[in-house]
Amino acid sequence: MVYSYFPGCTLKSKATELDRKARLCAAALGFELEEIENWQCCGGVYPMAKDEIATKLSSVRALADAKAHDRPLLTLCSACHNVIKQVNNDMLKDADIRTRANNYLQLDEPYGGETKVVHYLEVLRDEVGFDALKKAVKNPLKGRKVAAYYGCLLLRPGAVMAMDDPENPSIMEDLIKAMGADPVVYPQRNECCGGYLSLDDKEAVAKRRNKIVKSAADFGCDCIITACPLCMYNLAKNDCDVPVLYFTELLAQALGVE
């Protein structure tokens, strides 16, 4: 399967390992990432306002491009995934937003939310399959205790994101098992890291960081994995000295593609 790939701004700069290893692992697992030409930043946060369309247009352009190629749109960064999938839902269900966005963009063919948006993790689960992935593992991560950190953006709002049970997710734990490691389930795994507050209120984010990392450490993890560069930034330098990795870094180790 070939996917239209939307890497997003941070995967081209501060989170290059999230991107590079995802590409290596995709090649090893037999699916193809075709980067969307001239993609534009998603804006980082879903624009909730009903009366704005300008902040939704970069997502619509990427979605329309994937539709023109008749491919699903694949994301890797949790924020890009959240923004593009929620905007796609608006284009499908909100006639006012759909009409105004199309009136502005004047695309060859109007866009109405036709593109399927999938996260890399969903491809691993639903296309590759965790059983097949397990067979592709060359270096099982035996004895590693890995805590999956979902944060907020992958799961919520659950009715739109529809990746997993928003309160009791298992997709990353199943990936961890397939890689031969032991998943560590802990209470704070789907609570926000403090997000964009880390520019303006570093103390509030430090409280969030300590609560989350301590929760994972108390349940015995030796590392935390994430799909989000901002979660990475907010959690990485923690008082518990727990390493935080992108999930693709651990997957590349397990598949032996480094």
Add this chain to the structure above:
Amino acid sequence: MDRKEEILLISGVNVRKCMRCGKCSGTCPNYDEMEYHPHQFVYMVESGNIEPLLKSESLYKCLSCFACVERCPRDVEPAKIIEAVRLSAIRQKGANHIKAENVPELIDEDTPQQLLMSVFRKYSK
């Protein structure tokens, strides 16, 4: 259109669905940092008591993490009300919460672009 009508229009939220259970505030991960909490945003907008919200730092403490949206038993979507009040505030002339010239002193070598994008989307117009 008065301020309340503007906020209801921006948010698309029906504040009258709220049954005051307080679950949104109970589940808010940033509750301790807020002067006005999610359930207060909902009922203060409903009652038209909006001026205190427009002036409060609480506008900039919501993480948009959607915990309140997910867990509201009445599907009120409090985060969308907070977003609409914040937009109503920062869309005023000269009311940006973050100015570009102040950003260099707030970042470090690891700051992801995603953070800057998000901050400008949330805090300035």
